[in-house]
Amino acid sequence: MTANKSIKKPPKAPKRRSLLALLRHRFPEKFHRPLIRNWRRLRSAWQINSGEWKWLEGKPMPLSVLNRSLWRSANPSSSYYALLFLSGVISVLGLLAGSTATIIGAMIVAPLMGPITGIAFAMSIGNRRLLKRAGLALLTGCLMTVGSAYLFTTLLGLNTLNEEITSRIRPTLLDLVIALAAGAAGSYAKTRRDVADALPGVAIAVALVPPLSVIGIGLSLADTDVALGSTLLFLTNLAGIILSGGIVFIWQEYGSLSRAKNGLLVAAITLSGLGIPLGFSLRELVIEERARSAVSSLIRDRTPFGGTDIRRLRIDSDDGGLLVQLEVAAPRDSISAEQVRLVHQLLQQELDRPIDFRVRILPIQAYDISSE
Template identity: 30%
Template structure:
């Protein structure tokens, strides 16, 4: 007897069930969502929340590492030494409480969220103290008009910084949840640590640079918010959520929404600032090109140019073997090219060379 269409479909479904049953021991495809079992989840929870609270046996190590890493980062920023800053980031201990905050947001664990946040606040306080002391000792290095490029970059946060921190948070969450990625934790720590902006804040605080301090604080808020958000998404996707141990669903939703709003609030000024930085950087390149036409004999020492689209300001420091052309000519050249009013503030340093040969 020929089977009907319905019975044929049932037969195929049964065959598929047998195939699936026979493949239960097979490893699922990499794109399939991972589910943690109770033992794995308990191991992650024990690792994170035992370390992410003040008063635990790990608090002393956290404080010492925060002080040392920030001091190294501060000196590396003053020396414009990327290896020193990377070494400081590897020492930083912020990764654990940041991930603990992400897990607490997923599960709605209010007390654990508070404990981890207090741990982060303690680390920031210790790190800023160390960096400020370095700034006081080496105040002469940050009193100069031109900041080292690494230190200067921390005063110019943008949407790219937000994206990097978000991706790093996802990587940190993945490395924590998947044991096969545990070896990537050291690389993740380089990206996710918040030590460089904290060190910059301490240096600017010691030197009284209020504007730069605020910009470094914005960089810190960017990294901090995006890291936790990225780690929250990653840990939730790879199976950290557990209804049996979760607080109320309302607490979890409120916490996550509040954090998303916080990151969104940081992203708005970053978007504006990024647009201004891109526009001003293009303007500075244009000024450098025009200076060669204005007076080929001078060399640009420092340049700070900004524009609103209607009015532009150029602060330029040049040096040369003779007095340069008048500043108003440079302003006119820029105004003709850009079609806006340009104000030029020029500082000139005479470069003299005196050569002598002994008579002996």
């Protein structure tokens, strides 16, 4: 008889500690005891009040199913490029036409969220192959969208910048917060079959294709401010989605912090760098809004323009000062150049900053014809 050989069993995977165990291990008793006590009370109350509905609670997808789904959505296939090209065409035409509904349609059609979510997932599980595949799909898709926008803008010969375009060249910290929230929502929706209906809303909230189209428009018009501003918006959306998406995947236990720490660090450093111009832009926006309110009240209450029909009042930052553009409808010769100069002096005195004041007066000519 052959001697019984000792069979080596494979080492067991280390058990993942729960949050309560980590609290006990990391923090002193005076700190963790009240936290754990309150947590157990809340959990007990929640289970008592929601126990009947537990069967309705959605569960995360198995790792293999989610992995297969994200590999498929990050695939640079012909259908991916076809949808992206069509969404780019819809987007650039909607931007040039100033049509908000058309731009929203382009956001829904665009498949860019697939590769970006794939990058976040690959980062959380440490899958380099998926990272390269999703990165290739994202890079080539972005280049194609910018190129198609450049081509259509050049062919159409339109060189006007409407509000739909200018609203995407001055991103602020608010756009960063939106990107973080949208990335978290998109990644969470990917892990749950019962909330997949939220994905179109995520695509609309974060708006990936329109900034790329604005980059192409800016390059076609040789306008560096437009191209750079929209590039900043796209990079903000991209980094925000990847960072928050990776955190959500780790939270849902699809990856580990040790595998994702390098990717999360890169995304966090990128967002920190982008946060500087975004912060300055938000500061300028706040200054403009306060100035707009002050100028509007001054013009309506303390100037000759208060009794006129104010058609347009626009205020922009201009090298440390403000550019105030006013358009009013008034009878001919009712407002003199001297009155305009006095209003200019009043605005500079009240706001205590340099102001360029441009006034356009639309003359009104009225006829009264009686029935006699």
